[in-house]
Amino acid sequence: MADTTKSGSAKMAANERSAEELKEKANKYFKEKDYDNAIKYYTEALELNPDNAIYYSNRSLAYLRTECYGYALADATRALEIDKNYIKGYYRRATSNMALGKFKAALKDYETVVRVRPNDKDAKMKYQECNKIVKQKAFERAIASDELKKSVVDSLDIENMMIEDDYTGPKLEDGKVTVKFMNDLMEWFKDQKKLHRKCAYQILVQVKDILSKLPSLVEITLKESEKITICGDTHGQYYDLLNIFELNGLPSPTNPYLFNGDFVDRGSFSVEVILTLFGFKLLYPDYFHLLRGNHETDNMNQMYGFEGEVKAKYTAQMFQLFSEVFQWLPLAQCINSRVLVMHGGLFSEDGVTLDDIRKIDRNRQPPDSGPMCDLLWSDPQPQNGRSISKRGVSCQFGPDVTERFLTENKLQYIVRSHEVKAEGYEVTHSGKCITVFSAPNYCDQMGNKGAYIHLRGSDLKPEFHQFTAVVSIFLVTIMNFRICFLIVLVCFQTVDVLFLISRWHSGWAHTAQKKKSHLHSECVKYACFPCVVQVSCRYSFPLAVQRLIGITELSVVCDCGCLPWPRVLCCLG
Numbered sequence: 001m002a003d004t005t006k007s008g009s010a011k012m013a014a015n016e017r018s019a020e021e022l023k024e025k026a027n028k029y030f031k032e033k034d035y036d037n038a039i040k041y042y043t044e045a046l047e048l049n050p051d052n053a054i055y056y057s058n059r060s061l062a063y064l065r066t067e068c069y070g071y072a073l074a075d076a077t078r079a080l081e082i083d084k085n086y087i088k089g090y091y092r093r094a095t096s097n098m099a100l101g102k103f104k105a106a107l108k109d110y111e112t113v114v115r116v117r118p119n120d121k122d123a124k125m126k127y128q129e130c131n132k133i134v135k136q137k138a139f140e141r142a143i144a145s146d147e148l149k150k151s152v153v154d155s156l157d158i159e160n161m162m163i164e165d166d167y168t169g170p171k172l173e174d175g176k177v178t179v180k181f182m183n184d185l186m187e188w189f190k191d192q193k194k195l196h197r198k199c200a201y202q203i204l205v206q207v208k209d210i211l212s213k214l215p216s217l218v219e220i221t222l223k224e225s226e227k228i229t230i231c232g233d234t235h236g237q238y239y240d241l242l243n244i245f246e247l248n249g250l251p252s253p254t255n256p257y258l259f260n261g262d263f264v265d266r267g268s269f270s271v272e273v274i275l276t277l278f279g280f281k282l283l284y285p286d287y288f289h290l291l292r293g294n295h296e297t298d299n300m301n302q303m304y305g306f307e308g309e310v311k312a313k314y315t316a317q318m319f320q321l322f323s324e325v326f327q328w329l330p331l332a333q334c335i336n337s338r339v340l341v342m343h344g345g346l347f348s349e350d351g352v353t354l355d356d357i358r359k360i361d362r363n364r365q366p367p368d369s370g371p372m373c374d375l376l377w378s379d380p381q382p383q384n385g386r387s388i389s390k391r392g393v394s395c396q397f398g399p400d401v402t403e404r405f406l407t408e409n410k411l412q413y414i415v416r417s418h419e420v421k422a423e424g425y426e427v428t429h430s431g432k433c434i435t436v437f438s439a440p441n442y443c444d445q446m447g448n449k450g451a452y453i454h455l456r457g458s459d460l461k462p463e464f465h466q467f468t469a470v471v472s473i474f475l476v477t478i479m480n481f482r483i484c485f486l487i488v489l490v491c492f493q494t495v496d497v498l499f500l501i502s503r504w505h506s507g508w509a510h511t512a513q514k515k516k517s518h519l520h521s522e523c524v525k526y527a528c529f530p531c532v533v534q535v536s537c538r539y540s541f542p543l544a545v546q547r548l549i550g551i552t553e554l555s556v557v558c559d560c561g562c563l564p565w566p567r568v569l570c571c572l573g
């Protein structure tokens, strides 16, 4: 008996040692930003030593980096179950909750940290930032009920908006989108010029009208000889969108398209992407189709850049109108009663029918659960059954779930988007669940291909076409903003000197300097170069100076929570 205990504890000690080695290995991968391998080795370490809070906390951070917020939250929670005094665990859990938009839960964790470490200034700052958001949300909710049903459209006087004489860009012809307008618009946007706000409003009002007349489930029929192109996420990558049209031809009645959601956020040219897509919707309402993605929602737009971009390029009021239009985007599309297309995937429960989709009252922000949420958020998984979502929203569904759904609804297969794939597409569930993603080199760093699918009326067989990223936003931006760059850089240098001079007395310089120290190099990973400059500026300049040199709102991605959450925006002046 004594012997077995002894060898048992010896084995445990050996396990702990090898677990430590695995953790070290994982940490190394993490440092190299190879998060998938980091997760792999943290997981192996946890198999050997499942009661180590640090391993869970580290894996949680790796999950945060890969945006698997559901898993990150679970790991942080587990770390705290093991060791409730583990401060990092609270930080991780708070960050996960922030990312999931659960600000109250995050606040509670920051509260704990502040209580335990009353002298930790960093914790205090995060607590205050979070508290501000919670209060702001409460305020928004309080005023929201009064404004219910009131549309921005009612408060606009588009007819009487003046187009200044010096505006040489495209204009709608007699208030209508034409082929010429679309061609001019794409050229105009290509040169990074701004469409006049009157034209933007005209497009939005008209497209809202068209979309609101569509059912939540759009059904189309392709004749034998006809073909449709299905594209996945485009995420504000305007030059890649133009490349799709270059490779596959411009939209037309003989070249119909379906764009499967996530047009905006992340990329710097979301306004250009969405206005171009809306323009084509107006031009060919029956041959150009748009479905809603999880990023055509207020929460996502607030966190991932679109709201900031619209405010910078136009106004907050215009963002409100975008939001109204997004709420009318259909949720799914059925082709020849055989192929079902949606952004996310299938449902958290069996038994959902096409009729249930038709009946969804979609003119709203998606709820936290239920069919509407699932259509926008779920992901397929290789194993049978369902599991909790890595994202922390909706679920993951297995091949058996897909099979049952297809049989019950007499369908052949589903096409969805929502996940970046190295090849731009992926065929899973024995060919019954297809993913298509059309944002190559996603976030300027994933190195993935983009793809689109051709579907012909004759056989409905998916035909995949891949493409690579045209030109990095980095280069385009450098070319177009090089002068602004220099100015900003010079200003930045100057301010740094100013810091030195004014350190002894200036209040704002002190605060700014302190904040600056929270800028981690990691934070700028989603930002392109001008953003990096802006990020620095945001921390260095008082607001008035920021406005003066035309820096717009910008925050950064940071797991350490140095800012509540990213509003990445590349926009100088």
Ligand SMILES: [Mn+2]
Residues within 6 Å of the ligand: 233, 262, 293, 294, 295, 343, 417, 418, 419
């Ligand atoms: Mn998505």
